[in-house]
Amino acid sequence: MKIAVDAMGGDNAPQVIIEGVEQARDLYPDLEFDLYGNPDKVKPLIKNNDRLNMIATTEEISMGEEPVRAIRRKKDSSIVRAATAVKDGKADAFFSAGNTGAILAAGLFIVGRIKGIDRPGLTSILPIAQPGANRHNFVYLDTGANAESKEKNLEQYAYLGKFYAENVLGVANPRIALLNNGAEEDKGDKLHKEVWQILNSKDDLNFVGNVEAGDLLFGKADVIVSDGWTANAALKATEGTAKMMMTLIKHGILHGGLRAKLGYLMLKPTFHQIGQKMSASTYGGAVLLGLKAPVVKTHGSSDALAVKNTISQIRTMLKTGVIEKTVEFFDNTENLDNSNKNE
Template sequence: MKIAVDAMGGDFAPQAIVEGILMAAKEFNDLEFLLFGDESKIRKALGDQYTDGGKIKIVHTTEKIDSDDEPVKAIRRKKQASMVLAAQAVKNKEADALFSAGNTGALLAAGLLIIGRIKGIDRPGLMPILPVIGKDNEQFLLMDAGANADCKPENIYQFGLLGSYYAKFVQGIENPRIALLNNGSEATKGSELSKKAYALLEEDSELNFTGNVEAREILLGAADVVVTDGFTGNAVLKTMEGTAMSLLKLIKNQLLSGGLKTKIGGMLIKDSFSEIKDTMDYSKHGGAVLFGLRAPVVKTHGSADKVAVYHTVKQIRKIISSHVIDDVVKHFDEKNAQPVSQNEQ
């Protein structure tokens, strides 16, 4: 399995990217990496662990896409950018998946313009994996988390299909529960977009659609896949991240600023506090999949460290091994090949 890596994307590139790749390469013998970026900087980060012709290969380029670049223009004008060349490698079947910590909009544009979307999928969605609180090793998917600010009901319905496939074939959930994020559990609640998306999801008998779910319930494991439009999903995701960081900071400050009894109590719960921090740490749950493209494209946080990179690579390995993209492509090819009835024309 070969992963094309945008080694220059992210706040701490290429150092954090390379360190995470080295961690993954050490653990997984079946992975190879194509690192696209400035060869001198990548070699320096690799140090004496790099050997020509090994599992890690460098494709030199000095051009990169910056965080403030306009996505589509950057992809079209910066033909030698590390992200563009990595996407091209996937398109040309030189690699099985694309990984980047860079500009999210540019990565989506590279996926759409270079790799291409699955026939029958109107818009790929950004799908992060999030923890279920109070249940060890359980997770849920949120889709879309920012790729499409404006959505149609059909887009949200397709997010349900894609999320269901991922949960089943990558996470091993036999009959994934799909829920629509809304401001109430009743079917009649929400905007016109929500009501129409609800009807489409409910109509598909192949989906285990459980109805609406409120934002306060999703971290408690109310569904395996939560679908919504990209604007709402991104707002919810950032609210959860901000709340988690604020709560951890508040608890830490209280423990440090309290009296002797508080400090002793803090020492006693130190291990439990570390477990809570690990549960809420996004870096331990992998990256966000741009799902709906013809190959795996995975984005990790721009501020990702080597641990986040390692876990994202581990996730990509699982996606490639599951052949979930091939399965989705086959499903929609067969669906599009079905004759259209006169009632649907």
């Protein structure tokens, strides 16, 4: 299995990208990597060339660039070249920590959608933080690939999330929920009311109803489906609040005198556990689900551990054939609502 790696994307690239890739390479003998980037910058960082191929590119897409224009114009950028390799069957998956919009655009316009999928959904794996919960994480989409969504999109996200949870997370009969502004069937705007009815009508979905944004991390479902606008706001609020709580604790310790500092030393293992549980690095990257191959991105600020974990996630996607199973499902017209297909 070969992964096409954008070696130039991310705040700490190429350093942490190469570190993480080498860690994953040492861990998984069945993986091979093509590293797309500037050889002058990348090659000196490589410790061991085993199963790492350097592929020279001359352009870079920076974090602030307008995505669609960037991938159209910078044909020799690491993102465009790596995505093209996947499209041409020269690699099995795409990995980057770079410009999110450019990765989404490269996935959509170069790697391409699965037949029958209208709009791929950006998918995060988030922690189930509730102590004592049976499972440690859940599937959450669309976290922001699309600012405006239709009923059909959310229906497709439910199936994309279901296949991911079954195959990659190993959840049997995953519980599917809809993010909404209340628990009851009749909550939400027109879109969410209709999606509730559609999901509830499907015999092949274990639909458990609505979940509110306040319950995201509480383990009420294995897949939480949402339009990209709402999921994005709730995800950012969740991340921002967790960050703020950690800031407040640190500030309290720094300004709490000797007593607080001693308390911190004693509670260090607890804080470490919480930090790990709530950290994005622990659960891998965000997957643009609905494409013909794994296209996965990590935070721009990712460290080598996050890179390694994300590559491990890509490997599981490849080994379990989650995308092939998704393709097969959407290829079978009987699995799809006819009223939706004819739109």
